[in-house]
Every structure is written in C-alpha cells, then in structure tokens.
Amino acid sequence: MNNKMHATALRSDIDKALDILHAGGLILYPTDTIWGIGCDATNAEAVDKVYQLKGRAQSKSLIVLLDSENKLQSYVSEVPEVAYQLIEYTERPLTIVYSGAKNLAPNLLADDGSIGIRIVNHPFCTPLLQRFRKPIVSTSANISGQPAPRNFSEIAQEITNGVNYIAQYGQDDHTEGRPSIVMKLEAGGKFTFLRK
Numbered sequence: 001m002n003n004k005m006h007a008t009a010l011r012s013d014i015d016k017a018l019d020i021l022h023a024g025g026l027i028l029y030p031t032d033t034i035w036g037i038g039c040d041a042t043n044a045e046a047v048d049k050v051y052q053l054k055g056r057a058q059s060k061s062l063i064v065l066l067d068s069e070n071k072l073q074s075y076v077s078e079v080p081e082v083a084y085q086l087i088e089y090t091e092r093p094l095t096i097v098y099s100g101a102k103n104l105a106p107n108l109l110a111d112d113g114s115i116g117i118r119i120v121n122h123p124f125c126t127p128l129l130q131r132f133r134k135p136i137v138s139t140s141a142n143i144s145g146q147p148a149p150r151n152f153s154e155i156a157q158e159i160t161n162g163v164n165y166i167a168q169y170g171q172d173d174h175t176e177g178r179p180s181i182v183m184k185l186e187a188g189g190k191f192t193f194l195r196k
Contacts, residue, residue, distance in 0.1 A: 030170030063116035
C-alpha cells in the first residue's frame with residue numbers, strides 16, 4: 001500500500017473509531033503495548049460496558065491513555081514534577097498511577113481515587129487521542145482472568161463480538177506486544193513499581 005493510500009486508510013479507520021467513542025461505544029484497538037478495549041474515559045456508562053465485556057470486578061480500576069503529558073494536569077489534581085522526567089526518559093511504555101484523579105468517569109478510579117495513565121506514542125493511538133481530545137480507556141483485550149493477547153490473532157471471539165468497532169490498523173502485525181511497566185507515584189515524588 002503506498003503512503004498516500006495508507007494515510008487515507010488510517011484516517012478512515014480513526015474516523016470510524018472516533019464515531020464510536022463519541023457515541024459511548026467500545027472499540028478494539030492496537031496500542032503501544034498490546035491490543036486494548038477502549039472507550040471514552042469520561043463516560044461512566046461506556047466504562048461500565050468495558051467491565052461487563054471483560055467480566056471484571058469494578059474494584060479493579062482501568063487505565064487511560066493520553067497523547068501528551070501536557071494534558072496530565074486536566075486529569076490529576078497534582079502532578080509530581082518527577083512524572084515528567086520518568087515519562088521522558090523511559091525506554092518502555094510506562095503507566096503511572098497518580099493519586100487525586102479528576103474529570104474522569106468515577107467508575108474508572110481505584111478505591112483510593114487514583115488512576116493509571118500512560119502517555120502513548122503510536123501511529124494509531126496518538127492521532128486518535130489528539131482528535132478525540134479526551135483520554136481513552138485502555139484495558140487488555142481479554143476476558144478477566146484469561147491471558148492477555150500478545151497480538152490481534154490471539155483475541156477471543158467473545159471480545160471481538162462485544163465491541164462496536166475493531167481497528168483495521170495493526171491486525172496483521174504478529175509482533176508480540178508486552179504490557180507496560182506500571183508504577184505508583186505519590187504526591188511527594190516517591191514511587192513504587194507495581195509491574196516491571
């Protein structure tokens with residue numbers, strides 16, 4: 001596929017995903033780690049659909065994606081300065097759990113009011129987030145308790161049947177994705193690794 005045709009196909013793919021996100025539906029999409037189930041992170045009803053599809057307890061919070069660290073302050077009460085350095089210097093995708101989440105669907109947050117946020121750099125996710133202008137939920141595309149799919153071909157039919165749109169981009173990429181590093185960052189800048 002030549003570049004111009006590729007760009008048109010990608011734009012059309014993103015347009016369709018955006019329509020679903022705006023309508024409160026669920027998308028299945030590639031991220032900088034593994035394939036994810038996504039929805040508007042500010043829409044509690046959409047978030048509820050994600051929990052139902054995964055069969056996941058609401059006590060287990062989900063993470064959200066943003067396209068730029070400049071947007072963190074819109075969703076976290078106080079962003080510790082060290083967060084920006086961690087994001088800038090990390091080699092692998094990094095999800096940071098911040099306390100004091102705000103402007104997000106309440107059913108996304110952990111019991112202590114924290115939220116995991118990852119800044120993505122990805123050919124599909126980044127333009128999708130830029131155009132949506134809100135954070136998007138990302139949770140592994142599997143039924144809760146089952147192994148996370150390492151690429152599109154491993155996603156269970158229950159999941160593909162349960163979403164409103166499946167991104168075309170990345171379906172034929174068989175590289176094995178890896179989940180992100182997860183760390184919890186306290187307001188004072190102290191951090192602990194939850195997943196390396």
